[in-house]
Amino acid sequence: MTTAEPLRRWVTARARTVSARARILLWLLIVMAVALAAVALATRSALLRDADHRINGLLAQETNEFANFVQQGFDPDTGQRFTNPSPLLKVFLARQYPDPDEELIGLIDNPAARDGLDTKQQGRDHKMRRPLVEDTTSLKDILDSADNSGTLRRPDGEIRWAKVPIESAGGHHPAAFVVAVHPAGEREKATDVFHMLLAISGIALLLTTGIGWVVAGRILRPVRLVRTTAAQLTEQDLTQRIPVEGRDDIAALAETFNAMLDRLERAFAAQREFVDDAGHELRTPITIVRGHLELMGDDPAEREETVRIVMEELDRMSRIVEDLLLLAKAERPDFITPEPVQTGELTADVFVKARALGERDWQLAGAVDAEVMLDSQRITQAMVQLAQNAVQHTVMGQRVSIGSRDVGDRIELYVADSGPGVQPQDAEVIFERFRRGTARRGSRATGAGLGLAIVKAIAEGHGGHVELRPTEGGGATFVLVLQKEATP
Structure with missing residues (x-):
């Protein structure tokens, strides 16, 4: 016997002690819980995927707008094309209004500055733990990066970024326009929706438990009647029947059970009648044999007649027994x-x-x-x-x-x-x-x-x-x- 065999027997034994009503409700709850959890997880995954697509679209939109401005914009002070990245960034950022989780930053590599960077920012009062504009090290890494987009995974929160380098001319320092998005807010929204779905699922499971318990009880009521009726049946009393209501499968079960009881009642009645008739048929020759043997005298002729009658009755009993055995063999x-x-x-x-x-x-x-x-x-x-x-x-x-x-x-x-x-x-x-x-x-x-x-x-x-x-x-x-x- 394997080690799993005792466990299997224990589970089987425990399952037999649980009522059919409870098992039906348990399986219903398991199926519903799995389905609701799958729906909640799928919804969260879809929301996160949509947020990722929105962030990518936002990064592409902002960088494209800046690139177009670089090619077509004019300095309002001179009326000429921008040749200095500082006024370019200042003018462009002044015309922008970023989203709540978005930062628009202009970077100029200036060794003379305190942190080696001149930064220009346009944005709302961000509620993130630490805005990117305050993280000089990360800004320096973005400016020096050969890539035009990427992801920063910081202890203060993840950042998705994209940049547009500004070509230096006339001895100006290297500069770039950076778009930074903090995805934590979008992910928190997806998580909030996920938690809300879980809460709704929990309430639905509670309601299902109550309604399922009542409905399962009503559905299984004829089955309980079958069990109760079967417990009341005895060989002497086969008159119990189950009331049939409706035309569904349960009603068909009740009709089948009642038909079975009808057959059993007829079979037991026939058996009792058969036993009574067989006893009567065998009792008659036995009585004849006993009576003649009790009255048999010493007269040889009388004894011979008695023996003949007894043998005839014994032959008749033998034929009855053989016929009964033949019918049983049938x-x-x-x-x-x-x-x-x-x-x-x-x-x-x-x-x-x-x-x-x-x-x-x-x-x-x-x-x-x-x-x-x-x-x-x-x-x-x-x-x-x-x-x-x-x-x-x-x-x-x-x-x-x-x-x-x-x-x-x-x-x-x-x-x-x-x-x-x-x-x-x-x-x-x-x-x-x-x-x-x-x-x-x-x-x-x-x-x-x-x-x-x-x-x-x-x-x-x-x-x-x-x-x-x-x-x-x-x-x-x-x-x-x-x-x-x-x-x-």
Whole structure:
């Protein structure tokens, strides 16, 4: 086991202890927090980028204006072009009005000056920590620099600058016009907007927490009802149902859960009925066996008769148990083992076997010659069971027909008798376990009511079904309807 495995299990265990409502809200808050943070960061980045573009534009604008003035300006005192950088800078700066974070400075390299520079400035009352005009060292570096623009990173704050050198003539000292911008103000504005967005995001998250908690509770209310209803369900009480409201996915979930409960209730009811019927069917032969054994005397003839009755009842119990096991096996996937079978040969084999069940007017009504994928043993078992059922409800000499026919994409195998038939009210119940038709029960009907249920299970195992149809002239016809290409 790796070292990360215990941590993963702990996280999984903790996640299971958190309610679905809290998890939904937590994920919603995480997604919103990430989205809002991304928006705030993107806004700040965009503001800083715009500020950088504005500073670059401002530097280019001021230097271009000065360059044009140098080429086209005139000294107001002489009316001639400027030949001295000092009046040039003085006149130009007097006509400028810089932005709050901007400095316009004229520099003249004068060794005789105290700091080696003559400076001329035009600007507002700047609120920066230390204006560039007061930083003689930085001004000297800018004047001596071979570049016309750059960035100064000082302890007192960063400065973006650009300069226009003034060509010296007539022995004048080197000079330059410098534009300096302090970006701290623009960056502080971007930071203020960023902080404001964070504050708004925090308020939005708080509102989302409250609203999301309420909305998640309303959405998950049917789920809580499902959980509460499931906790109240017992094997004895499956009547609880969830109220369905609306037509959304939650309502569909409630309807599905209610349908599942309906199926469970029917299944448990059928199970209880099955157990009751099975107990009743087995209790009767047990009572008969016990009664005869308790009353059995010493007379050899009486003992022989008792043994015969006991063996018959034990055989009946054995058949009931075997039928129950067969019906239980019908739920397994290996109940049916299909293989290619010739229906004509199968029909003839069933007819031969059925003739031994009783003295009836047996007739082979027809045998279709087709090859179908089916389990011949199970189909034979079902057909023989139908033939046995026909024998039990007919008398000697009555007609019983066995046959098969091709009906489009289906194959039908049938057993038709000329007995009393089946009442309409019994047609739906005779295929259920331990159920017998009232009109067909008589002294000869000694079965447990499992034969037709087995026939139905075999037909459905082949992907088909069994039908009850009336026989022309009176009687009942049981038909196994199987698909030619059906796959069990």
